[in-house]
Amino acid sequence: MTTLKQKILQVSTDLFQTRGINSTGVDTIVAVAGTTKMTLYKYFETKEELILAVLQQSHQDFQTWMNDKLGVFNDKPDEKIQKLFDFIEEWVTSPSFVGVAFIKASAEFPNEENRIHQLSSQQSREFRQFISKLAQEAQIKDADGLAMQLSILFEGAVQAEQIKRGSGAIKSAKKAAKSLIDLAIKQS
């Protein structure tokens, strides 16, 4: 069963990504979701809270999906980081992909004091730490260094893909990632 709250979240996620966050009014959201503002404001105190909820949901969805995919290699920890960008490619090229929420949000809310910016920043950091953990498990010496490089490739490729769909950026990033991982392994 899809509750109205979930429907509002899903529609918001979609509209924020395809039209921009500030450019999407709550009137548009409720119209597309087939409900009214009264209902929206019952579940979300303000538009800011709705945006934060969309960010949380998107990030959690991705993390859950990725953990499932990598779970297959639980007994061979060194393969996880090798496969990471294969799954990123799969995820980015899937038809339902509409972009990475925290990348867009941080651009629309550049002020570091803003709660939305802060959450974006935190999610970016969390994903980098996630990569670093994979690198550690693969016995890589400078795990943090490699994680930073790979997260830059990730954010850059997604950015390039958002600026021009089908640019081939993901494939290129995957190749670069493999090179950098190989190099890091050699130095460990």
Added chain:
Amino acid sequence: MTTLKQKILQVSTDLFQTRGINSTGVDTIVAVAGTTKMTLYKYFETKEELILAVLQQSHQDFQTWMNDKLGVFNDKPDEKIQKLFDFIEEWVTSPSFVGVAFIKASAEFPNEENRIHQLSSQQSREFRQFISKLAQEAQIKDADGLAMQLSILFEGAVQAEQIKRGSGAIKSAKKAAKSLIDLAIKQS
């Protein structure tokens, strides 16, 4: 002498980067620039034209700056691509750096039919072609492939830096770039 038009452009560039484009009204711009809306609309037909002008100006400023820096190595074309990320680092860490205009603009205007998005996309492509030319001059075989990888590193590092100032992303991207360039040279 700074003309009012230049002043408006400069103030807009700054406000767009620090507060976001859609979140910055023309009233704020003229207030900060110390002029009136009548004057702004004398030089720029619409806000959209102003945004486009800001993008053009920012891109040209960067290209000019970079060409000057690389001009020193005009007689050793293979050194240019090696030094590229050193200058990118210098540029990004300079106090006047406020971000890369086309990266933010493409996030705030995600629709591919939008003129602002189209210009952003074009500028991203132009910068990639610029890198590709450097790679060709350095006798690198897969120049386009390397250029794509390096432009992803560039956009990713800038993105990471916008999400968290002083994250060290540029240093990390520079290191990754050197590795990828070395690898591409070996394969040429």
Added chain:
DNA sequence: TATATACTATACTGTATAGTATATTTTAAG
């Protein structure tokens, strides 16, 4: 001095926005 140009001051129009108030209808459970 005359005249054009650049700029200012300010009030206005029309639209979009976030959020609220009030009353009504639907739905589900005792």
Added chain:
DNA sequence: CTTAAAATATACTATACAGTATAGTATATA
């Protein structure tokens, strides 16, 4: 059948925004 909760319908407030209209001032040049 009754009652409470969930959702709708609609009108409203208050503010912000892009862009315009009108009237006036400052400056430079011919």
